[in-house]
Amino acid sequence: MIIFNDQIIIVLIIYLLCKIFGKLETINLIFWLGLLVYYINYQKRHYIRKVKDKKYIYYGLIIGVISIIMAFNSGYFIGFVKSPFKHNLISIVKNSCQLLIPIVGIELTRNILINKYKYNKLSRVLITILLILLEVNYKISFNGREEIFKYICADIIPLIASNILYSYMVYQYSISLPLFLRLLDVIVLIFLPQLPCSNWYILGCMSLIKIIILYGFLKCLKAKDKRKKYKSFAIVNYAFVLLLVTSLVAFMLGLFKYKPVVILSNSMTPLFKRGDIVIYEDVDPENLKIGNIVLYTKNGKNIIHRIVKITSDGFITKGDANNTVDDKIKEGQIKGRYLGRVKYLGMPSVWLYEFIKGR
């Protein structure tokens, strides 16, 4: 392959190997700074012209702002946490150098290489794979399949999808788009004292939803550039799909009044069985009666059983198929009341659970 004779590619592959097999954190910044200095001499005129194109800077800023709005609006539903970054001047400068310089380095590399091999699809694919590999954290260790699954969902899938989008942006439009998008994301991250809460599921889904929105936005831009009108029904379809997906994620996170839970055991047979999905709703414990089925937490696990006795200091529950009652639970442990169930819909989750837990 001709790209393997390219000086930049060779340097990047050596850097990647050092990153995988050695401890490279200390020279990470120096490497990207060095590469940036090299690029100042290397950049050909037409690349610079394209970077300076006001239209693309404008588009880059728009998608950057869309990305930030999306990320921070999620905080209003899920909550905010204190930023792990310090906000004194030295820390801000240090964080800016550590986070922004590698991003500028990676995006300039993408710009030069994608434009250099613009007419060779395979080369563009290989370049994108190389850039993905450069951003993977190789130091991470896993304790079981569950952690691997979460890491793939929260980091690897969004990393692959976003890099494909960035390469597409550079190929079709300009480096300004991925550059502004990423820089704005990081700048906000460095400066804001509060950040939206997140877990692996929110991180993974939000990243992919963001990519779907940005991809749609780019398609509109392309139609506009070609002076075609983007068909209104296509926008409606697109918005409908987005609404559906966002609603699914919000439903899974329990942001609506009605929430789902997958049943993993047969203790409530025949009412519902392993693999069913149960829908429950928030409830005031004072409104609970004997015979109600409640979802409660014990030692971090969800249990959904029927109330058989109410005492002055709590509730006694029992699974319909169990011979004995459970330990007494307190009001604070109750998360909701059973509403109904959907048969077999949770089977894929059960299979995945068994695989992840190695059962």
Next chain:
Amino acid sequence: MKNKKLIIIGTLLIAILAMSVGYASLATTISLDGTTEITGTWDIKITNVEVVKVSDGCTAGEPSFTDNTVSFAATLNKPGDEVDYRITIANAGTIDAELDKVVFDIEQNDVKEIVYQVTSPADELPAGETTTFVVNVIFDKDITEIPSSKTRKINGTINYVQK
């Protein structure tokens, strides 16, 4: 061209659906932490809590933990009895961290016979490294009256911030 667009959108939707299936199977509790998606990552969490020392006749309950909280119960019978728990914390991200706060408290601590002591490691936790805390739960040697309930549940929170 239209097919290509459908394939791209479809693949992304399938990925979200797969994550939702996984989330449904793993969502026992939602633990919230600050993680970033960029070249620098923040990923500090408790990876293990184990019992390392139990006096004869005492019971050390199975500890439970989330990313930054830990909970365990110990039953101690006589003055001088003790149980030690070791909490392992890993910084799997790429940002160096330092200890922000360690808060432990005993539930139903109306009687003070059973106390605890936390041995903290160095405040700094560089990226890629692990550290351990030891919580020593001890029945006060000097008391003269034995309480009726000798089980204590201890909850703790350990927070790190960027160094």
